[in-house]
Every structure is written in structure tokens, then in C-alpha cells.
Amino acid sequence: MGRRAEKEKNVKTKKVNIKVILLAIVAVVAIFSAVSYYTYKKNYEEMVNTVEINTIYTGVKVSGIDLSGKTEAEAVEVLREQLQKPLESQRLDITDVDRRYQYTFADFGAHYNIEGAAKKAFECGRSGDLKSRYKEVLGYAENGIDIEPEYSYDTEKVTTVLNELKAEFDVPAQNSQLTKSGGQFVATDEKAGYELDVEKTAEKLKEQLKSRQAGEFTAETKELLPTITKEQNMMATTLIGSYSTSFTNGPGSEGRNENLRIACASVNGTLLAPGEVFSMNATLGPQTYENGYKDAGVYVNGKVEQGVGGGVCQVTTTLYNAVINAELDIVERSNHSLTVAYVPMGMDAAIAGDYKDLKFKNSTDYPVYLEAYITTNKIIxxxxxxxxxxxxHSVKYETVYNGSVPKPAEKITYDPNLPEGERVVTYAGKVGHKVSTYKVVYENGNEVSRTLFNNSTYRATADEVTVGTKKATATTDTAAATQ
Incomplete structure (x- = not known):
């Protein structure tokens, strides 16, 4: 009985001990779990509180500017004040020997993408899972990160600014000037100039802009050489072509003669470089009252009428003949619509508006000097x-007559106040003409060539006639009655 009871007692004791142990284990596990949960929760909250903020994380910089704790909008303002404005105000000077042109980076559109940089700064540590973000953010706080903002400048502004500068910068070359006074020629010294080399200067400017550093550099230039030198001028003083025409000084010719004087003065002293083209229209300018021109006879629709600038074509013709005697190349020449009295047919040259001009080229390798003046009754x-x-060597020009151009049918105007059948010629028309001009070259008096130089056609104009249509009045003889 005793032994059995003792055995049962031992069994009960063992069961109690197992329960205690199990309870202890459960308690330990529970405590550990609670501690672990608390620790996890605390760490989680710390990670969340660290990464889930609406400002830029600690240690994040843009171009050395600390943006820690700033919102994205605040970061933009900070970068604008501390990065963009200082950049724009930086001086960038372009210099020459004795000149300085002051610019700033803003003139060339230099700027940082501060909005993009602020966005990148704000987005640091905001991708990935919570743990990786937390680790990344802690890394910024410990080691920092510096974002390089995007930088650019406006290449079109570079070109625009330099082209504008070029207009002020360039110093044109000065040709030697040739004048004639008292029968003697005097030539001045020539002087070289220079111009801005926009392409090479732009390369230098872009390098300076890329450096983002204030500074200065010397502009690249090109030398401009004069086209006419003093030596060339003094070798070009031989008379190589001359011509004169006559004009009248009678009553009513004052206006025309003044026009001759103005036109000669405009031409006189013109110096043409080798290859340069002379234009009579460009040299004379507009024939207006404001420019001193007077009314005189001009050709209008086949008739002579009064018009401002009448007579300048005689100066044009006289110069044309001197030029062809000098054997310069004629670029453009038109004959008059009607024949003129001061030169043979085929030897005249007319100008009119913008559709008739005398142009010739200095086809020599030396300068050409033009002289034009009037005497009492001649244009020289x-x-x-x-x-x-x-x-x-000599040259002359011969005109061959190729035939006439018949008058057009007469123009008739009917007048009811003129007796029927009566005809009055109000304008006598003219027969037209066709001619060819040949250039004949002589060497030691012998003809060596004969070539067609130009063809000229002078228009025919119709007679203008007034014809009466008034009927004759019938008369009745009445015998006188006497008482």
C-alpha cells in the first residue's frame, strides 16, 4: 500500500513539474515575443518617422548648397537666390586692343535647371521599400550627397550678341583716295581695317560659358585689306578715254543746264576699284526738286514734255562714250526711245526710273577715276x-543704218467746232530707225578687228491730227421789200 501510494505521488509530482516547465517556457516565449514586437514596432515607427517627411532629407545638397529640411518649393527659391542669380550676374568681358565690351552670363541665357535640381533633391530616398529607403536616408545623413544641377546656355543668343557686337566692333579698311586739283593727282595713304571673326570668337565664348566662371577673353578678328592702295592710284592717272558733247545756253535752257551741272558734279571724282561696277542711277540718286533738279525736256510716250531732271541723259551719254573709248566693259545700256541731237544714232545711253540704267565695270587691274564737268557750252x-x-592702239565706233520703222497709223481726234473736213496736224510723228554699232580696233593705223558692239532701235511715233465735223450752215437770200 505504501509503495504504491508513493509511486502515484511521484507521478503526480512529475506531472506538476512538466506543467510548470511548460508554463515557464510559454511565459518566456510570450515575454520574448512582446519584447520583440515592441522593438520591431519601435524600429518601424522610427523608420517611418525618418523617411515619411515632406522635406528634403538631411545631408542632401545641390552644387554644395545644403537643402536639408527644405520643401521642394523652398529649395527652388534657395537655389534661385544662391545659385542662379550669382551665375547670371557673373561678368564675361570681350576685349580688343583698346576696347572692352561688358556682358554677363545672363546675356547669353546661362542658367541652371533649378526646378529639376530641387525635384531630384526631394526625390532622394523616396523609392524602394521602407527598409532600403531608411538605410539610404541614414547614409545621406552620415555621408551626404551633392547633386550637380543641369546647366545650359543659349547658343542662339551667343550668335545674336556677337552679330550685334560686330556692327560696332568692325573697323572698315580705308582705301587710298584719289583727287585731282589744278591738273595734278593727289593720293592719300590706305589703311587696313579689321572685323570680328564671329565663328572663332563664338568658340572662345562658349568655352568660357561652359566653365561657368567669370572672366574675359580677347576677341578673334580678321584683317580687312583695302582694295585700292596709294601705289595703285598713282599708277592709274593716265587719260584712257574721253568724250564731249555740246549744249545751248539760250533762253529757257537754265533749268536743263543746272541739271547738267548737278549730274556732272555727282559723277566727278568717282573712283572705281578693279572689278567694281558703276551705276549711273545709283550715282545720281533720285532726280527730285529736293536734290536740286529743275524741270526740263524729257521723253514721255514718244513726245518731249517738261519733267524734273531733264538733261541728265546727255551727261549719261557723254560718260558712256568716254567709257567705251576707254574700252571698259559695258554691263547695261539702253538707247533713248527717240533719237537725240547731241550724238549719232547708236551712241546714246538713257536712264529712266528703275528700268533703264547705264552700268559699266572697271575691267582693268587698276583703279579708274572718272572726271565730269561743264564749260560754257560743253560737257566734258x-x-x-x-x-x-x-x-x-586706237578704237572708234561706226554706226550702220539698218532701215527705218514706219510711222503708225495717225491718231485722229474729231472736233465739232472745226469745219467739216478740215485737218489740223497737232503733232508731227517721226519715222523710227534701226542701227547697228560696230567697234573697230586699229593698231598703228591698220584695222585689226571689227565687231558688233550693239543694236539700237528708235521708235516711230504717229501723227496726231484733229479733224473737223462741224456742218456748214445753209443761208437763204431774202429780197428786201420796199414800200
Whole structure:
């Protein structure tokens, strides 16, 4: 009985001990779990509180500017004040020997993408899971991160600014000037100039802009050489072509003669570089009262009428003949619509508006000097240059008549106040003409060539006639009655 009871007692004791142990284990596990949960919760909350903020994380910089704790909008303002404005105000000077042109980076559109930089700064540590973000943010706080903002400048503004500068910068070359006074020629010294080399200067400017540093650099230039030198001028003082025409000084010619004087003064002293083209229209300018021109006879629709600038075509014609005697190249020439009295047919040259001009080219390798003036009743034009021909060389121009151009049908105007059948010629028309002009070259008096130089056609104009249509009045003889 005793032993059995003792055995049962031992069994009960063992069961109690197992329960205690199990309870202890459960308690330990519970405590550990609670501690672990608390620790996890605390760590989680710390991670959340660290990464889930609406400001830029600690240690985040843009171009060395600390943006820690700033909102994205605040970061934009900070970068604008501390990064963009200082950049824009930086001086960038372009210099020359004795000149300085002051610019700033703003003039060339230099700027940082501060909005993009602020956005990148704010987005640091905001991708990935919570743990990786937390680790990344802690890394910023410990080691920092510096974001380089995007930087650019406006290449079009570079070109625009330099082209504007070029207009002020360039110093044109100065040709030697040739004048004639008292029968003697005097030539001035030539002077070289220079111009801004926009392409090479732009390369330098872009390098300076890329550096983002204030500074200065010397502009790249190109030398401009004069086209006419003093030596060339003094070699071009030989008379190589001359011509004169006559005019009248009678009553009513004052206006026309003043126009001749103005036109000669405009041409006189013109110096043409080798290859340069002379334009009579461009040289004279508009024939207006404001420019001193007077009314005189001009050709209008086949008739002579009064018009401002009448007579300048005689100066044009006289110069044309001097030029062809100098054997310069004619670029453009038109004959008059009607024949003129001061030169043979085929030897005239007309200008009118913008559709008729006299143009010729200095086709020599030396300058050409033009002289034009009037005497009491003559227009004198001379062409001076370098004589390339031997003394036995000469040239003349011959005109061959190719036939007439018949008058058009007469223009009739009917007048009811003129007796029927009566005809009055109010304008006598003219027969037209066709001619060819040939250039004939002589060497030591012998003809060596004959070539067609130009063709000219002068228009025919119709007679203008007034014809009466008034009927004759019938008369009745009445015998006188006497009482």
C-alpha cells in the first residue's frame, strides 16, 4: 500500500513539474515575443518617422548648397537666390586692343535647371521599400550627397550678341583716295581695317560659358585689306578715254543746264576699284526738286514734255562714250526711245526710273577715276586709269543704218467746232530707225578687228491730227421789200 501510494505521488509530482516547465517556457516565449514586437514596432515607427517627411532629407545638397529640411518649393527659391542669380550676374568681358565690351552670363541665357535640381533633391530616398529607403536616408545623413544641377546656355543668343557686337566692333579698311586739283593727282595713304571673326570668337565664348566662371577673353578678328592702295592710284592717272558733247545756253535752257551741272558734279571724282561696277542711277540718286533738279525736256510716250531732271541723259551719254573709248566693259545700256541731237544714232545711253540704267565695270587691274564737268557750252567726261595698250592702239565706233520703222497709223481726234473736213496736224510723228554699232580696233593705223558692239532701235511715233465735223450752215437770200 505504501509503495504504491508513493509511486502515484511521484507521478503526480512529475506531472506538476512538466506543467510548470511548460508554463515557464510559454511565459518566456510570450515575454520574448512582446519584447520583440515592441522593438520591431519601435524600429518601424522610427523608420517611418525618418523617411515619411515632406522635406528634403538631411545631408542632401545641390552644387554644395545644403537643402536639408527644405520643401521642394523652398529649395527652388534657395537655389534661385544662391545659385542662379550669382551665375547670371557673373561678368564675361570681350576685349580688343583698346576696347572692352561688358556682358554677363545672363546675356547669353546661362542658367541652371533649378526646378529639376530641387525635384531630384526631394526625390532622394523616396523609392524602394521602407527598409532600403531608411538605410539610404541614414547614409545621406552620415555621408551626404551633392547633386550637380543641369546647366545650359543659349547658343542662339551667343550668335545674336556677337552679330550685334560686330556692327560696332568692325573697323572698315580705308582705301587710298584719289583727287585731282589744278591738273595734278593727289593720293592719300590706305589703311587696313579689321572685323570680328564671329565663328572663332563664338568658340572662345562658349568655352568660357561652359566653365561657368567669370572672366574675359580677347576677341578673334580678321584683317580687312583695302582694295585700292596709294601705289595703285598713282599708277592709274593716265587719260584712257574721253568724250564731249555740246549744249545751248539760250533762253529757257537754265533749268536743263543746272541739271547738267548737278549730274556732272555727282559723277566727278568717282573712283572705281578693279572689278567694281558703276551705276549711273545709283550715282545720281533720285532726280527730285529736293536734290536740286529743275524741270526740263524729257521723253514721255514718244513726245518731249517738261519733267524734273531733264538733261541728265546727255551727261549719261557723254560718260558712256568716254567709257567705251576707254574700252571698259559695258554691263547695261539702253538707247533713248527717240533719237537725240547731241550724238549719232547708236551712241546714246538713257536712264529712266528703275528700268533703264547705264552700268559699266572697271575691267582693268587698276583703279579708274572718272572726271565730269561743264564749260560754257560743253560737257566734258574723262576716264583715267592704267594704260595697257601700246601707243599705236586706237578704237572708234561706226554706226550702220539698218532701215527705218514706219510711222503708225495717225491718231485722229474729231472736233465739232472745226469745219467739216478740215485737218489740223497737232503733232508731227517721226519715222523710227534701226542701227547697228560696230567697234573697230586699229593698231598703228591698220584695222585689226571689227565687231558688233550693239543694236539700237528708235521708235516711230504717229501723227496726231484733229479733224473737223462741224456742218456748214445753209443761208437763204431774202429780197428786201420796199414800200
Amino acid at each position: 567726261t574723262n576716264v583715267y586709269g592704267y594704260e595697257i595698250h601700246d601707243s599705236g
